[in-house]
Structures are given as structure tokens and as C-alpha cells.
Amino acid sequence: MTKPLQRPKRKDPLKKTRIPLLPQGTRSRTALGLTSAAAEGRFQLQVCSDCAMVVYPPRDACPRCLSARLPFKDVPNGGTLLAETTIRTSTDVYFRERMPWRIGTVALDAGPSIVAHLHGDVREGERARLQLKIDKSGQAIAMALPESDTPNMADDPQWRELTCDPKYRRVLITDGRTAVGQALAEALSEAGASVIFVGVADPWKPFPGEDKLRKIERVEIVALDLTDTISVNECAGEFAARVDILINTAEHVRTGGIIERKGLTIAREELEIRYFGLTRLAQAFGPVLRARGADGVNSAAAFVNLLSVYALVNWPTYGAFSATEAACLSAAQSLRTELRPGGVKVLNVFFGPLETEWYQVVPPPKVTPSALANATVRALQHGLEDVFVGDIAEDIRARLAVSPKALERELGS
Amino acid sequence: MNLAPTSAPQSRRRPYDGVVVAAPVTVPYRRYSTNTAHWWVGRAVREVIQKARLKSADIDGLSLSSFTVGPDTAIGLTQHLGLSPRWLDHVPLGGASGVVALRRAARAVQCGDAEFVVCVAGDTNQVDSFRRMLSTFSRFAQDAVYPYGSGGPNASFALITRNYMKHYGATREDFGKICVAQRANALKFPHALMKKPLTLDEYLGARAISDPIHLFDCVMPCAGAEAFLVCREDVARSLELPAARLLATIERHNAFPEDPIQYRGGWALDIDEFYAMAGVTADDVDFVQTYDDYPVICMMQMEDLGFCGKGEGPEFVRSHTLTADGSFPHNTSGGQLSVGQAGAAGGFLGLVEAVRQVTDGALGAAVPGAAIGLVSGFGMVTYDRGLASGAALLAGGRA
Structure with a gap:
């Protein structure tokens, strides 16, 4: 049984903040296939295209038939924990300060034996399910969970090391005027976040949903205007040391391609809010997040970007908007590397058209703000890196994997 | 000792007739060394040459095993040591290095490709070199072992030990008996790093490292070198060198890959042929040097080398005394568990000791009347199990 997490006490300002350390993050190129699967929460191993053998650790030749065709594919994740050990001595500085640490050998039903991290509720000789997770180094590892969920299982210390669970963490939502921002505040409150700072530009100006937002437990409205560097810096000066998860909900959605928009006014505004807004947040909050990656139960955990799925491929109907989203995605990839020394994850949530006024002319299926909010919280609870929300986003992802060129033509017709 | 062919199957392999092993050398180990692996290897080679009363120019074969000699390999060592061999080998097989180096060298000598082959294993142990080696030991270690708690071989063998205990009823007392007996042997061996007696209570009361592995189940990494000719x-006779004949060898890698967790090694695959080639049985063996990175592996070797059946290792250990003067003399110099593990030299330690025992050259506890000795090697955990295994049967003048 997992011991429920205790709400962390107020931090003693005289106490040294533990410097974030990382487990070894070097992997062979082939093993990065596990990282791709883990980023999206899939359980994938190499499966030989010629003899169907499931292969682990990752290889470049099938050990049964020597085939070189070894794509990563979804594989059933059930198995039995054959043997476990509790490591009490490690040569590695990251693990040294986290001892004792349990690992075990899981014989997967699909074939191979996998040495995995163990959730506290998995028992030797019993059934287990394996998941691939991204560890603090940004690389994939396998973790064995009990076959069915157990009480408080998300509070297991080895599990929490791999997730960005909002429970007992302090979150900043950067724009509370949006429907998505408000839905997130509600979802995070339910998920047990200890404070939800919600940024609002010019808080004296009333906005739809304000009353409901203010009534959500543990919500605190703070002044934050992403288009204003001074405002972002002031907000960070006051709150950054108490922000464990930052979720950028700023949005700017307008139709139109590149040619039909006369001048740069809208394009500038779009970039100001989205790309430069993201940049301001990263510069103001990033260094503090990165320094607090190992700061106890409420360590800094994640920087979350809500991105239109058209960041991945341009949709000319929203052509200029797609281009701005693409700029934000590119910045997010850089941020991932820049925040890694702190073990802080960058979560990109890709969504299709939303059920909001700015997508008025777009036919369904569309994503409701609460669905997007719930998917984001779930992704944090599972420590994912990339998540696709809604049928359109899933569809774009699937078509992109088959043929980016075909998708480009189809979106333009 | 009865050397007549037994009822065991005839081996089709050619015997190692006319080949011997001589000049066993141990360069005394040190816990940490500021010297390089090259220094340790150089000292061992020099001592072999001196012991055999040869000159460097006589050495026309060299076999090297070392983890820490990088970026060099055997070829770099020829120039470093001023040797001009016409036969050269590099055996990066860890605990199986000794047996494998020997069997290759034996064929080279037997076929006339070389006359004097020095087989040497040496490693240094600088502060922190062990940690650096662990994280880059193999591609599988990098991808699938080290990121999991970085417990090193202690954690990998903890899983193997745990599984073995559960299946075959081995207890910590059984493993303790192996370790305690080896310590008793080591107290008489001048080069052992462990100089204090070890009691079973001390063994059982030691701190846990990676359950069920406790402190005295682990070898101590150190610097050192071992070599033989x-x-x-x-030729040995004309040089008046005490020497051991080679009766049989086996070598096997990645045996039983379908076993979900290791409970046997490659020996089990080749054991019949091993004794058939030598024309002896397990009963004829006077002492055994197993590869003792962890006591569970010793027990596995007792089973897989035919001294008892699979799963009977615990009972076998309980029913024997394992000291050099006991009913089953085992790891007579103290093994790596008490002498120390000098990297690849750990794969030579048992072999060098076996040559001493059958040639009446024991530095410590001598096995009374030792005629035939069995040496076993095991090594290279690149993922979840030891891949390499090998064994050799040596006979001295009494056989």
C-alpha cells in the first residue's frame, strides 16, 4: 500500500535548495525508439518484421532471425515479476540521494525479460504491467506497476519521480480570460494542486467566467500581461519561486493565410501574444524552474505549452495562425533541452479546433475546453511529453506519420 | 588418479597433447593504484619472463586481457613493452578471460604458430574508475541497466541470487559458508587484500548492498595483474619449469538465451564433452576454482560442472567443507571474494592458482595430493546475465 503523500510544509528559507541531478541520459540511437513511445505514453518495443520476435534491449539485428527490420510497435505490457532487489548503494549521485531504490526482472508475456523500476505496490511473483516513462534525464525507462490500480498509487516516490503530478504542486495558468484557462483552473483544483495562480491582464477589467473562476478553491488571480515584458518579470519576481508547473494558455486565433492579411498588424499581435509571450515566460520563469527541479514533494516539474495541432503542419484556412503556432512549437523544443538540467519537463499538448467563438465556422468534431483541460492534467499525472487531444489532433498525427506531403496537399484543398 | 577413458562419450576434439602451462605469476594487488594498467601488465610480463629464465626476444606470443588499458589494445602493448610477437590476442571477456586465453594459446603453441605465449591480465583501479566503467560497460548496460538505480553488478546479481534462492531453497547461510571458507583460505595466501578472519555471524550481520546481496557477497575492486606462460x-622440461598439462577446455557464450532469468551457465551445455575430452569424471577432480564474483555463481558452477545436479547446490555446499584441506577444496587462494577483484585479472586468478596447486607451488594453503584441478570462468554481464563461460582441467605431475 502506498503511503499517501503529506502536504509539504512551508519551505525554510535558510535551507539549501537541493541541486537537481539527473540519472544517466546517454542512449544508443536505436534505444531512442523507447523514448518516442514513452513521450506519448505508449508501450512499444521492437517487433521483428520477419519473425515477429519481440526484442529487448533495443537491437539492430533480430537475435532469432538476424533481420534488420525491427520497428517499434505497441506490445501487450503484462508480465510477471520474477525477482526484485532493493538497491541500497549506488555509484551514481542521482540515485545515491534517492536510496533505497527497487528494481526487478519482469518476464513479459510478449517474450523478453525487462529490468524495470518497481512501483511500491508490485510484489515478487505477482503480475505486473509495464509502462515506459521519461525519467529526469529525458530518456525512457520501464517501470512495473501493480496489475490493477491501488490506493494512492500516484504518491509512490519512484513513480512521482517520473511524473509531474499537480497534487500538492503550485501551478501558474498564464491567461485566465480564456475558456481553456478557466477549465484548467477547475481541473487542477480537483487534481489537488495546492495553489493555482491565474494570470489576468488588467484584472480590473471584468471578463466572462470571472465569478466562477474566483470561486474555485485555491485559485489566486494575479496580474500578468504576456505582451508586456515588465508585467511578466514582475509576476515572476513575486511568484516564480512558488511556481512548480507553468501552463501557458495564451491564445490568439484568427482566420486567414499570409497573403490575404494586409500588413503586419495582426501577425505582430499574434506573435506578441504567442511567440514573444512564450519567450517572456521562458526567460522570466525558466531559470527558477530549472533551479528547483529537485526541491522535494513540490519540486518544479513542468512547463506546459498548449499548441494547435496545426503547429505540426500548416492549415491554410488558419495559415498565419498555424505559422505562429509552429514558431511556438520550435521554441518549445529548444526549451525542452534548456530545462533538462533541472529535470523539468516540457509538455506539449496538441489540440484540434476548440469549441470556442474563434473556431465558429469550423465544423465538428471540436474539443471542449474542459476536455483539453482534463487531458492536460492527465498528461501531467502521467509525466508525458507530447499529447494529442481530440479526433482532429489524432487524425492529423496519424496522417502526418504516413505522409507529410499528402497531408499538406489535403489541408490545402 | 585414474586417467583411463571412462564410459563417458568420446570427444571428437583433438587433445592438447604436448602443451603445458607454467610460470604462474600474481603481482600483489592494491585497493587503489595511481599506476596505469600498462604498469601492472608490464610487471606481470616481466615476472613471467624472469621466472622462466627467458628474454623478451623469446616471447613470440602475447595474449592480453584488461578493462582499463584503453585506448590501447594488445597491439599497443607490444610496442609499449618492447615485444615482437608473431602471435597476438586480445581477450576482452572479463571473468572468462583466463580459460579462453589459455585454450587459444595452447592451440597456437601446439600447432607451432608460437613457442612462448605469455597470457597476461591486468587492471588498475583508480579512485572513480570503477564507476566510470559501469556506465559504459556495454551498449545494453547504457540503454537498459545503468539508468535503473545504477547499482552495478551488485544489483544485477541480486536479481539472479534472489531468483535462485526462491527456486532452489538456497539460504544466506549457504552463501555465507562459501565466503567464510574462502576467507579461511585467504588468510594463508600472502597476496589476499582481506586479512581478517570472517565468521558466519559477521557475514550474516553485514550491511545490505542490494538485497539479498550483502557486503561480504561482493568482491572488492582493486588493482593487480596475473599471468602465465x-x-x-x-621445452618446459628443458627449462626445468614446473608445469601443468591441459586435459580439456570448454567455452560457450550467450547460452540459454531463452531463460527468463539466469539460473545456469554455458557449462551445462558442454559439460559431457569436457570430461570426455579429459577422460576423467567430476569425481577425479581434486580441487575446483570457480569464478566467484558472487557466491550464487559458485553454487551454479558446482551444479553445471557436474559436482551435483541442478538445484542441489545448496545441499552440496551444506554437505562439504570447502577449505583447501576440506572434502571439496574450493577457491584455494581465497578467490576474488577475499583476494580482491583486479578487473580482468579476476578471470586469471583461479587459473594461476590452479597451476600453482598442481605443480606444488602453492603460496598459501596447499591441497593435499592435488593432481587434477578444475578452473572455471564466467563473465560479462552486458544486460541481465553473465554471457561468457568456460572451464579447463589441469593436471600436474601426480596425475
Whole structure:
């Protein structure tokens, strides 16, 4: 049984903040296939295209038939924990300060034996399910969970090391005027976040949903205007040391391609809010997040970007908007590397058209703000890196994997 | 000792007739060394040459095993040591290095490709070199072992030990008996790093490292070197070198890959042929040097080398005394568990000791009347199990 997490006490300002350390993050190129699967929460191993053998650790030749065709594919994740050990001595500085640490050998039903991290509720000789997770180094590892969920299982210390669970963490939502921002505040409150700072530009100006937002437990409205560097810096000066998860909900959605928009006014505004807004947040909050990656139960955990799925491929109907989203995605990839020394994850949530006024002319299926909010919280609870929300986003992802060129033509017709 | 062919199957392999092993050398180990692996290897080679009363120019074969000699390999060592061999080998097989180096060198000498082959294993142990080696030991270690708690071999063997205990009823007392007996042997061996007696209570009360592995189940990484000379029997005789004949060898890698967790090694695959080639049985063996990175592996070797059946290891250990003067003399110099593990030299330690025992050259506890000795090697956990295994049967003048 997992011991429920205790709400962390107020931090003693005289106490040294533990410097974030990382487990070894070097992997062979082939093993990065596990990282791709883990980023999206899939359980994938190499499966030989010629003899169907499931292969682990990752290889470049099938050990049964020597085939070189070894794509990563979804594989059933059930198995039995054959043997476990509790490591009490490690040569590695990251693990040294986290001892004792349990690992075990899981014989997967699909074939191979996998040495995995163990959730506290998995028992030797019993059934287990394996998941691939991204560890603090940004690389994939396998973790064995009990076959069915157990009480408080998300509070297991080895599990929490791999997730960005909002429970007992302090979150900043950067724009509370949006429907998505408000839905997130509600979802995070339910998920047990200890404070939800919600940024609002010019808080004296009333906005739809304000009353409901203010009534959500543990919500605190703070002044934050992403288009204003001074405002972002002031907000960070006051709150950054108490922000464990930052979720950028700023949005700017307008139709139109590149040619039909006369001048740069809208394009500038779009970039100001989205790309430069993201940049301001990263510069103001990033260094503090990165320094607090190992700061106890409420360590800094994640920087979350809500991105239109058209960041991945341009949709000319929203052509200029797609281009701005693409700029934000590119910045997010850089941020991932820049925040890694702190073990802080960058979560990109890709969504299709939303059920909001700015997508008025777009036919369904569309994503409701609460669905997007719930998917984001779930992704944090599972420590994912990339998540696709809604049928359109899933569809774009699937078509992109088959043929980016075909998708480009189809979106333009 | 009865050397007549037994009822065991006939081996089709050619015997190692006319080849011997001589000049066993141990360069005394040190816990940490500021010297390089090259220094340790150089000292061992020099001592072999001196012991055999040869000159460097006589050495026309060299076999090297070392983890820490990088970026060099055997070829770099020829120039470093001023040797001009016409036969050269590099055996990066860890605990199986000794047996494998020997069997290759024996064939080279037997076929006339070389006359004097020096087989040497040496490693340094600088502060922190062990940690650096662990994280880059193999591609599988990097991808699938080290990121999991970085417990090193202690954690990998903890899983193997745990599984073995559960299946075959081995207890910590059984493993303790192996370790305690080896310590008793080591107290008489001048080069052992462990100089204090070990009691079963101390063994059982030691701190846990990676359950069920406790402190005295682990070898101590150190610096050191071991070496021996392989030459023709008539040549050794003319040099008046005490020498051991080679009766049989086996070598096997990645045996039983379908076993979900390791409970046997490659020996089990080749054991019939091993004794058939030598024309002896397990009963004829006077002492055994197993590869003792962890006591569970010793027990596995007792089973897989035919001294008892699979799963009977615990009972076998309980029913024998394992000291050099006991009913089953085992790891007579103290093994790596008490002498120390000097990297690849750990794969030579048992072999060098076996040559001493059958040639009446024991530095410590001598096995009374030792005629035939069995040496076993095991090594290279690149993922979840030891891949390499090998064994050799050596006979001295009494056989």
C-alpha cells in the first residue's frame, strides 16, 4: 500500500535548495525508439518484421532471425515479476540521494525479460504491467506497476519521480480570460494542486467566467500581461519561486493565410501574444524552474505549452495562425533541452479546433475546453511529453506519420 | 588418479597433447593504484619472463586481457613493452578471460604458430574508475541497466541470487559458508587484500548492498595483474619449469538465451564433452576454482560442472567443507571474494592458482595430493546475465 503523500510544509528559507541531478541520459540511437513511445505514453518495443520476435534491449539485428527490420510497435505490457532487489548503494549521485531504490526482472508475456523500476505496490511473483516513462534525464525507462490500480498509487516516490503530478504542486495558468484557462483552473483544483495562480491582464477589467473562476478553491488571480515584458518579470519576481508547473494558455486565433492579411498588424499581435509571450515566460520563469527541479514533494516539474495541432503542419484556412503556432512549437523544443538540467519537463499538448467563438465556422468534431483541460492534467499525472487531444489532433498525427506531403496537399484543398 | 577413458562419450576434439602451462605469476594487488594498467601488465610480463629464465626476444606470443588499458589494445602493448610477437590476442571477456586465453594459446603453441605465449591480465583501479566503467560497460548496460538505480553488478546479481534462492531453497547461510571458507583460505595466501578472519555471524550481520546481496557477497575492486606462460611440454622440461598439462577446455557464450532469468551457465551445455575430452569424471577432480564474483555463481558452477545436479547446490555446499584441506577444496587462494577483484585479472586468478596447486607451488594453503584441478570462468554481464563461460582441467605431475 502506498503511503499517501503529506502536504509539504512551508519551505525554510535558510535551507539549501537541493541541486537537481539527473540519472544517466546517454542512449544508443536505436534505444531512442523507447523514448518516442514513452513521450506519448505508449508501450512499444521492437517487433521483428520477419519473425515477429519481440526484442529487448533495443537491437539492430533480430537475435532469432538476424533481420534488420525491427520497428517499434505497441506490445501487450503484462508480465510477471520474477525477482526484485532493493538497491541500497549506488555509484551514481542521482540515485545515491534517492536510496533505497527497487528494481526487478519482469518476464513479459510478449517474450523478453525487462529490468524495470518497481512501483511500491508490485510484489515478487505477482503480475505486473509495464509502462515506459521519461525519467529526469529525458530518456525512457520501464517501470512495473501493480496489475490493477491501488490506493494512492500516484504518491509512490519512484513513480512521482517520473511524473509531474499537480497534487500538492503550485501551478501558474498564464491567461485566465480564456475558456481553456478557466477549465484548467477547475481541473487542477480537483487534481489537488495546492495553489493555482491565474494570470489576468488588467484584472480590473471584468471578463466572462470571472465569478466562477474566483470561486474555485485555491485559485489566486494575479496580474500578468504576456505582451508586456515588465508585467511578466514582475509576476515572476513575486511568484516564480512558488511556481512548480507553468501552463501557458495564451491564445490568439484568427482566420486567414499570409497573403490575404494586409500588413503586419495582426501577425505582430499574434506573435506578441504567442511567440514573444512564450519567450517572456521562458526567460522570466525558466531559470527558477530549472533551479528547483529537485526541491522535494513540490519540486518544479513542468512547463506546459498548449499548441494547435496545426503547429505540426500548416492549415491554410488558419495559415498565419498555424505559422505562429509552429514558431511556438520550435521554441518549445529548444526549451525542452534548456530545462533538462533541472529535470523539468516540457509538455506539449496538441489540440484540434476548440469549441470556442474563434473556431465558429469550423465544423465538428471540436474539443471542449474542459476536455483539453482534463487531458492536460492527465498528461501531467502521467509525466508525458507530447499529447494529442481530440479526433482532429489524432487524425492529423496519424496522417502526418504516413505522409507529410499528402497531408499538406489535403489541408490545402 | 585414474586417467583411463571412462564410459563417458568420446570427444571428437583433438587433445592438447604436448602443451603445458607454467610460470604462474600474481603481482600483489592494491585497493587503489595511481599506476596505469600498462604498469601492472608490464610487471606481470616481466615476472613471467624472469621466472622462466627467458628474454623478451623469446616471447613470440602475447595474449592480453584488461578493462582499463584503453585506448590501447594488445597491439599497443607490444610496442609499449618492447615485444615482437608473431602471435597476438586480445581477450576482452572479463571473468572468462583466463580459460579462453589459455585454450587459444595452447592451440597456437601446439600447432607451432608460437613457442612462448605469455597470457597476461591486468587492471588498475583508480579512485572513480570503477564507476566510470559501469556506465559504459556495454551498449545494453547504457540503454537498459545503468539508468535503473545504477547499482552495478551488485544489483544485477541480486536479481539472479534472489531468483535462485526462491527456486532452489538456497539460504544466506549457504552463501555465507562459501565466503567464510574462502576467507579461511585467504588468510594463508600472502597476496589476499582481506586479512581478517570472517565468521558466519559477521557475514550474516553485514550491511545490505542490494538485497539479498550483502557486503561480504561482493568482491572488492582493486588493482593487480596475473599471468602465465604457455609452451611445449618438452621445452618446459628443458627449462626445468614446473608445469601443468591441459586435459580439456570448454567455452560457450550467450547460452540459454531463452531463460527468463539466469539460473545456469554455458557449462551445462558442454559439460559431457569436457570430461570426455579429459577422460576423467567430476569425481577425479581434486580441487575446483570457480569464478566467484558472487557466491550464487559458485553454487551454479558446482551444479553445471557436474559436482551435483541442478538445484542441489545448496545441499552440496551444506554437505562439504570447502577449505583447501576440506572434502571439496574450493577457491584455494581465497578467490576474488577475499583476494580482491583486479578487473580482468579476476578471470586469471583461479587459473594461476590452479597451476600453482598442481605443480606444488602453492603460496598459501596447499591441497593435499592435488593432481587434477578444475578452473572455471564466467563473465560479462552486458544486460541481465553473465554471457561468457568456460572451464579447463589441469593436471600436474601426480596425475
